[in-house]
Amino acid sequence: MENKKRYERPVVIKQYSGFMNKFGSRPVLNPVTTIDGIEVDELAERFGSPLFVISEKAIRSNQRKANRIFKTRYPKVQFAWSYKTNYLNAVCAVFHQEGSWAEVVSRFEYDKAKKLGVKGENIIFNGPDKSRDDLTVAINDGAKIHIDHFDELYELIDLTSQLNKKANVAIRVNMDTGTYPKWDRFGFNFENGEAWQALKRIIAATNLNLVGLHTHIGTYMMQADSYKTAAIKMAQLAAGLKRENGILLDYIDMGGGLPSNNTLIGQYLPAEQILPTLEEFADAISEGLMTLNFQPDEMPLLILESGRALIDDTSKLISTVIAVKRLSDGRRALIVDAGVNLLFTRFWYKHKINPAQDSGVMTEDTAIYGPLCMNIDCLAESLVMPVLKKGDKLIIDYVGAYNMTQWMQFIHMRPNVVMILEDGTVELIRKAEDLDYVQMPEVLPEKFKSLPV
Amino acid sequence: MKNFTIPQNVAVSDSGFLFLASTGETFNLNEQGTLIYKMLQNGLNNEEIVNQITAEYEISSDLFQKDLDDFLHSLKTFGLVKEL
Numbered sequence A: 001m002e003n004k005k006r007y008e009r010p011v012v013i014k015q016y017s018g019f020m021n022k023f024g025s026r027p028v029l030n031p032v033t034t035i036d037g038i039e040v041d042e043l044a045e046r047f048g049s050p051l052f053v054i055s056e057k058a059i060r061s062n063q064r065k066a067n068r069i070f071k072t073r074y075p076k077v078q079f080a081w082s083y084k085t086n087y088l089n090a091v092c093a094v095f096h097q098e099g100s101w102a103e104v105v106s107r108f109e110y111d112k113a114k115k116l117g118v119k120g121e122n123i124i125f126n127g128p129d130k131s132r133d134d135l136t137v138a139i140n141d142g143a144k145i146h147i148d149h150f151d152e153l154y155e156l157i158d159l160t161s162q163l164n165k166k167a168n169v170a171i172r173v174n175m176d177t178g179t180y181p182k183w184d185r186f187g188f189n190f191e192n193g194e195a196w197q198a199l200k201r202i203i204a205a206t207n208l209n210l211v212g213l214h215t216h217i218g219t220y221m222m223q224a225d226s227y228k229t230a231a232i233k234m235a236q237l238a239a240g241l242k243r244e245n246g247i248l249l250d251y252i253d254m255g256g257g258l259p260s261n262n263t264l265i266g267q268y269l270p271a272e273q274i275l276p277t278l279e280e281f282a283d284a285i286s287e288g289l290m291t292l293n294f295q296p297d298e299m300p301l302l303i304l305e306s307g308r309a310l311i312d313d314t315s316k317l318i319s320t321v322i323a324v325k326r327l328s329d330g331r332r333a334l335i336v337d338a339g340v341n342l343l344f345t346r347f348w349y350k351h352k353i354n355p356a357q358d359s360g361v362m363t364e365d366t367a368i369y370g371p372l373c374m375n376i377d378c379l380a381e382s383l384v385m386p387v388l389k390k391g392d393k394l395i396i397d398y399v400g401a402y403n404m405t406q407w408m409q410f411i412h413m414r415p416n417v418v419m420i421l422e423d424g425t426v427e428l429i430r431k432a433e434d435l436d437y438v439q440m441p442e443v444l445p446e447k448f449k450s451l452p453v
Numbered sequence B: 001m002k003n004f005t006i007p008q009n010v011a012v013s014d015s016g017f018l019f020l021a022s023t024g025e026t027f028n029l030n031e032q033g034t035l036i037y038k039m040l041q042n043g044l045n046n047e048e049i050v051n052q053i054t055a056e057y058e059i060s061s062d063l064f065q066k067d068l069d070d071f072l073h074s075l076k077t078f079g080l081v082k083e084l
């Protein structure tokens, strides 16, 4: 038994002459055998598969880099962590330790931030759906309420007079930044004068404290110029407020939307090769805001709500090959234990997938499917992969944004999530769900409790 | 017990390069594939192949049989082997 040779599944691949063979001649995909110095096999053994693995070090390093890039271009910068992007407590806590405020879009997210200990004044409350009760809590906490529509504005006027309290407010502004599709669903429009109208209504209201302006021009923006256009329009509003009403704003919030290094479906070249750098985005925003021409001490604080750009590349999903099949067209297919139930971003991205163990030099055109028994559950239609077998592991990369919030409890329960801390210890930060947890809110009517089958 | 025949005009190099002279087609085999194809050329039957490979490599006979069937299926599709 001892010292048997390493086995690889036998493979034969036809060579097509006339053009370079797609398979066999490419460099082997780099195996990812460790994450932050910890063996992938050890992680899977301790915490199971599939497994989300988040790196504390990577989060801190991303946030520090972003701070540095923006603070060297604009005097006053404040990040606010976009909860919807990833609201696991441990993740939010790392961002808050790095000095970020909280950006929330629902009462659920708002309560999460408060429970973590974020001060009301450091919570930015965005979104179109804030109930009267939500607004009451936000007013009492001194949170920054970003008004989305006139119904909310009038509700706030009414509520603050009833409570006899002041509310700190900003408006969300939407605008044409030259990108398609236009995001005009949220906030008040710049071009048609609606934003001005809302600002004037706020100024006239005795209990509304106008503290800022907010915009969020889209997500995964690929043109730095769009931010410059947006910043110039925000600066025009701020300049108008000073000129006509003598109002100096505390801040201008440019929202999020900076891309991560994931490659979009339909995008041919890898994201790294075509996206502007963070420096270029920062240049665009600061150049736009600098058109304000205010005295240095009058310049508003620049708030950024960047989500995916700060978290996507900090997280990996370990997945295990359940079965190796051949499709009717001869292509190889892998069935793996993580599917679109865990990888919601699969609907936008071609995820980077690497093997987690050394393998031979032979490669195959491979389709990768999840475990869901549903046709939609496809992680990759065609990838050049080494020859893999049942039990081998894959690393699905850049999964930190919008997966651990939009994952579905569908057919399978959600798996463990761990964070590798800076000192190399591995902490379980969200336990795998079990049947009791999933069924806790269910109520079975009495007459169904004894069944004849 | 399955037995196989290999076309006469096939050349396989140690590096896994396979040339089918009758059609001019070329193929690549990985290390395991090369080894097994040479066993087929030497007239080994299914059982003999399974015994040799599982004795030498870290793989159970059940799992290997599945891979072998799959491999033979591909070889048949390409006209590189015939089942007797």
Ligand SMILES: Cc1ncc(COP(=O)(O)O)c(C=O)c1O
Pocket (backbone or CB within 6 Å): A082, A085, A103, A126, A216, A218, A219, A220, A255, A256, A257, A258, A305, A306, A307, A308, A309, A401
């Ligand atoms: C208001 C607001 N701010 C920030 C974000 C974060 O966006 P991103 O992850 O694209 O940076 C979003 C995401 O939709 C948002 O709606």
